[in-house]
Amino acid sequence: MRCLFRFGAGFTALLAVAACGGPAPEAPAPPVPSQPAPSAAPVPITAAAARQVGADELGRVPVLMYHRLAAQPRSVYDRTPADFTAELERLAAEDYVPVTTAELVSRRLDLPAGAHPVVLTFDDGDPSTFSLTPQGQPAPGTAVRILLDVAAAHPRFRPVASVYVNEHPFGGDPDGRALRWLAEHHFEIGNHTRQHTNLRKATESAATAAIAEGDALIRKAVPGYQPTTLALPFGSHPRREELALQGPGYSYGGVLLVGAGPAPSPCSAEFEPGSIPRIRSQSAGAEAAYGSAHWLDELGKPAGHRYTSDGDPATVSYPRSEGAVAPACASVSLAY
Numbered sequence: 001m002r003c004l005f006r007f008g009a010g011f012t013a014l015l016a017v018a019a020c021g022g023p024a025p026e027a028p029a030p031p032v033p034s035q036p037a038p039s040a041a042p043v044p045i046t047a048a049a050a051r052q053v054g055a056d057e058l059g060r061v062p063v064l065m066y067h068r069l070a071a072q073p074r075s076v077y078d079r080t081p082a083d084f085t086a087e088l089e090r091l092a093a094e095d096y097v098p099v100t101t102a103e104l105v106s107r108r109l110d111l112p113a114g115a116h117p118v119v120l121t122f123d124d125g126d127p128s129t130f131s132l133t134p135q136g137q138p139a140p141g142t143a144v145r146i147l148l149d150v151a152a153a154h155p156r157f158r159p160v161a162s163v164y165v166n167e168h169p170f171g172g173d174p175d176g177r178a179l180r181w182l183a184e185h186h187f188e189i190g191n192h193t194r195q196h197t198n199l200r201k202a203t204e205s206a207a208t209a210a211i212a213e214g215d216a217l218i219r220k221a222v223p224g225y226q227p228t229t230l231a232l233p234f235g236s237h238p239r240r241e242e243l244a245l246q247g248p249g250y251s252y253g254g255v256l257l258v259g260a261g262p263a264p265s266p267c268s269a270e271f272e273p274g275s276i277p278r279i280r281s282q283s284a285g286a287e288a289a290y291g292s293a294h295w296l297d298e299l300g301k302p303a304g305h306r307y308t309s310d311g312d313p314a315t316v317s318y319p320r321s322e323g324a325v326a327p328a329c330a331s332v333s334l335a336y
């Protein structure tokens with residue numbers, strides 16, 4: 001069995017142009033690959049090769065959480081375009097490769113040997129996350145456009161992300177054009193409920209309706225698209241937590257929290273699809289100890305227990321000292 005799961009398309013969000021005082025000067029959009037870059041021909045990994053590359057596919061994965069790009073941040077959830085760009089440049093320099101949440105929960109990540117997965121998530125469908133120009137290109141200054149530009153300069157850095165939307169994303173998108181662009185370019189479109197409902201405060205039926213209605217809006221905007229993950233508004237589960245993963249009209253492979261640390265590998269026995277932690281993108285200020293700059297420092301240390309790919313998507317390689325493999329990955333595991 002080569003693949004345990006196949007994931008759907010992913011997608012990204014973009015930076016707020018309006019919040020920055022106007023769009024950046026028009027520049028040609030970078031070329032957007034219509035298909036993911038093909039992998040090299042698979043070579044079965046050996047324990048010696050896994051050890052040599054330091055493979056640890058039970059290691060931890062940063063799932064970074066963004067909300068809004070703004071020239072003048074109003075809260076710890078905002079990042080300036082410059083800070084966002086710098087964070088992407090840092091990730092590329094440290095050999096991180098973006099994957100979507102859907103790809104992560106599929107438990108089979110296809111990355112070059114020695115690379116580390118990172119998930120870029122954007123909540124709330126802010127206009128700074130994504131919009132299209134009248135010509136149908138990602139608008140300058142948006143997060144998606146910045147991601148495309150960084151990826152164009154770093155060929156291993158895949159321009160994909162997971163964008164969690166409510167009704168009327170990106171300041172409107174009444175015809176669903178922006179959502180369809182994202183899906184067509186391998187970004188993940190995830191559910192964030194129709195109206196950003198606090199699911200813990202809702203009745204059971206209201207909570208499941210909020211999720212199902214958000215799911216239906218995405219499917220209506222992007223015919224044939226099936227959302228596969230949910231980001232909990234405010235990080236709050238429904239009172240019956242399992243209703244975040246499955247309910248009338250929806251079924252998900254993963255549910256994202258709001259805080260506050262790296263996620264276990266999806267092949268670790270510690271991985272819980274219904275409660276995947278995220279890290280707020282942040283480099284300084286209050287609670288920076290929970291932010292991305294801190295956690296990327298920690299993950300980069302020799303004892304950082306960071307997910308490092310063996311380069312073979314059909315095998316899950318890890319040091320024997322790393323811990324227990326999830327039953328779903330046991331048949332393809334290689335401990336060294």
Ligand SMILES: [Zn+2]
Nearest residue numbers: 123124233234
């Ligand atoms: Zn939100």
